[in-house]
Amino acid sequence: MTGGSRAHARVPGHVTGLFTVERGNDPKATGSRGGGLTLEAGVEVSVEPSSETTVLMGEESIDLEAAKRVLENLGESATVEVETDLPLGVGFGLSGGIALGTALAANETFDLARSTNELVTVAHVADVEAGTGLGDVVAQARGGIVLRTAAGAPGHGSLDGIPGGGRIEYLVLGELSTPDILADRPDRISRAGRRALDRLEKTPTRSTFMEASRSFTEETGLATSSIQSVLDAVEDAGGTAAMAMLGETVFGFGTVLSDAGYDPSVTRVGHTGARLRE
Amino acid sequence: MTGGSRAHARVPGHVTGLFTVERGNDPKATGSRGGGLTLEAGVEVSVEPSSETTVLMGEESIDLEAAKRVLENLGESATVEVETDLPLGVGFGLSGGIALGTALAANETFDLARSTNELVTVAHVADVEAGTGLGDVVAQARGGIVLRTAAGAPGHGSLDGIPGGGRIEYLVLGELSTPDILADRPDRISRAGRRALDRLEKTPTRSTFMEASRSFTEETGLATSSIQSVLDAVEDAGGTAAMAMLGETVFGFGTVLSDAGYDPSVTRVGHTGARLRE
Secondary structure (H helix, E strand, O other), rough: OOOOOOOOEEEEEEEEEEEOOOOOOOOOOOEEOEEEEEEEEEEEEEEEEEOOOOOEOEEEEEOOOOHHHHHHHHOOOOEEEEEEEOOOOOOHHHHHHHHHHHHHHHHHHHOOOHHHHHHHHHHHHHHHHHHOOOOOHHHHOOOOOOEEOOOEEEEEEEEEOOOOEEEEEEEEEEEEOOOHHHOOHHHHHHHHHHHHOOOOOOOOOOHHHHEEEEEEHHHOOOOOHHHHHHHOOOOHHHOEEEOOOEEEEEEEEHHHHHHOOOOOEEEEEOOEEEEEOO | OOOOEEEEEEEEEEEEEEEOOEOOOOOOEEOOEEEEEEEEEEEEEEEEEEEOOEEEEEOEOOOOOOHHHHHHHHHEEEEEEEEOOOOOOOOOOOOHHHHHHHHHHHHOOOOOOOOHHHHHHEEEEEHHHOOOOHHHHHHHOOOOOEEOOOOOOOOOOEEEEOOOEEEEEEEEEEEEOHHHHHHHOOOHHHHHHHHHHHHHHOOOEEEHHHHHHHHHHHHHHHHHHHHHHHHHHHOOOOOEEEOOOOOOEEEEEOHHHHHOOOOOOEEEEEOOOEEEEO
């Protein structure tokens, strides 16, 4: 029951379909409202005490500010090893996911006796302060299809869910910079996000999630021309796809991308939130 | 993505280790604070439209008031079929679990477009009004080791968690009646529950959960003499076990019951909350 010298956590990937930007005085109260899918595909994070903090993916050291901030906040230093079946920087919430996995695994390794909400808060604040995410961490902690009905860490934000899940197809076209986009047009994003979320709160179903996400993509003007041409092709084939916020990635339920002639990656909605591995 | 004529849900079992009784004016605000383990073992519920509501376990019709109340509240009638690898009426939260599974599956079958929180609320209210549970439903919706830090349905209650999980052993000695016990000594239970929960909120770890649950069992005087002798034998063998609230059932982590010479049933902490089956 007590941690060894090394602990492992698994955190699901998270694709945001629509969101608002909500900045408070405190990073705990800062975040976003919106909706997204947590995925069976995700990230494995292991934490081992070390005199200096490094984050490794394979053999390579990566600069993952959110994970480093988590360890600083917890007053520990460690070697963090990351493995994932999802690509980084294309809209799967991996910065937040690695931060949350680091918090969970560090709590076990260093016997910190923090509650889940405390660890989620540390990871959320780290992701917000690093500028890499506003709502992934709280969704990843829960699992399933998550509605962020109020923004922020546990105690500030509040969550609801859309029941059900299913097969998810996605197609990665390229990278986008989350900090740049959030700085560029927060008001336009938030207006479109509020409209989409209102619609989704009235009819919290999987099909309305996709339609509201598609409208959000249109109204924010965030789609690149490559994304737009995939969205149009899926629509022509009778399906609904949307853009992963924020990456040059398109996603949809079932076989919407295959049906439109693409060769997508496949995962499923994951019903299990972030957890320690045993 | 849309429901067929029949839908299935899976809900984890839930063992409460310590709790308070919190009665509000409204069943949504009624519930309990406390802590418990959600389990990999659980209940499968299927719902199929029917002119009259019946709840079947195997071939047998069972009188499960909480599940019937869920369908009444949703304005539907259905045949509910229940399968479980856990015994009914001995402290695994199956009344609440079947109510929650019925709500999730009925939402899909009848295309009701309710959110997860709405369905959890309907099931929580049904369990409270049937007198069969106060806190199982909200814990079962979340998964993991759950702290109920404020009582009631989503929007009223609040939850936290203890990170981690592990192997759980349990031994069923007999049945207890939840409604009778809750009516008999709510004040003594709530006093002991507040003390145990305070301790657990200060140190939210698996070992403190077991110690606080063991103290709660002692202070409430709920243990039957058969339970007391098992608890003592586990303690003599160097372990900590506690009583499942409310059933004549003893549980603990790892191999505490085997180590004391018993032949227990085995499951694990489940990290996945209630969900639709696909």
